[in-house]
Amino acid sequence: MSAVAHVQVHPVTAVAWTSNSTTCPKDFTLISITEDGANANFTRSFAMKSGYYLCYSKAISGGMVVADIQLITDKDAIPHGYCFIAEHLEPKATVSKKKRVCVRVVPVGSVDTAVLDIKLTAKSKMMLQHYTYVGDIHGYVLWCKKGHFAGPTPKAKPRRVSLDMRALSLERPSSPQPLRPSNHLQESHGRLSHRRHSLRVKDTVDKPADSSIQGITALEGVPFSLHPKFDIQPKSTLNSQLNNIRIKSLQDIENEYSYTFAVEEFAAKRTRPTLSTPSAAQ
Secondary structure (H helix, E strand, O other), X not given: OOHHHHXXXXXXXXXXXXXXXOOOOOOEEEEOEOOOOOEOOOOOOOOOOOOOEEEEEOOHHHOEEEEEEEEEEOOOOOOOOOEEOEXXXXXXXXXXXXXXXXXXXXXXXXXXXXXXXXXXXXXXOOOOOOOEEEEEEOOEEEEEEEEEEOOOOOOOOOOXXXXXXXXXXXXXXXXXXXXXXXXXHHHHOHHHHHHHHHHHHHHHHHOOOOOOHHHOOOOOOOOOOOOHHHOXXXXXXXXXXXXXXXXXXXXXXXXXXXXXXXXXXXXHHOOOOOOOOHHHHO
């Protein structure tokens, strides 16, 4: 493999039509001259007042790259995953629809190879080394070069360290810190300094080992006591209550809940009274 194939270059990220350098978008390169020295203006009709040029961009800021380029006619359906290139033209300028340029744009991290360069030639017999023939369009020949590309170099984001985070550093300062007005106040009032020192020592002892707020709970300092509702009675009272419980036998239960069904039997033996009809009375 030649050394040209190993050269890492930036890929093409967008392709478009433009009327001239004025309408050409920013970060786009306008192809004004073909490789054989001809004018690359796609103007082949006297009715057209202005022509149009092919342009491409290699700005990787959008995160997309052109993986492939194809030429289709007005009768062909656009391939799946492809789209027609954009048009940045003057108000009255138009692009011929007989043959159209379509590209497949994919995310930069989804492919290893992409379109690296685009060139035009006016003579179909001229061959370009290391370039792939795309097709003829309005008397010009479209070529593209594919290969491995150099991805965007990741840049480290600067981190901002606040003054509070710097104060947590374990490194001791090389020079003593200047005294603040609060230090003078502590030196002049001995009792206040001693009391503040004792409070600081107490706070340090009460803090957890990890010096984090997670070690402090909501029950800190609350005495433990059981609710009177769940207080267990003395053992002697409980034993006396257990001794008073009488265990009934099966016969006791039958005698207590026995039922003779006498009322039901009497109701069943009763005869229904018959009603006399007027014909029977005569």
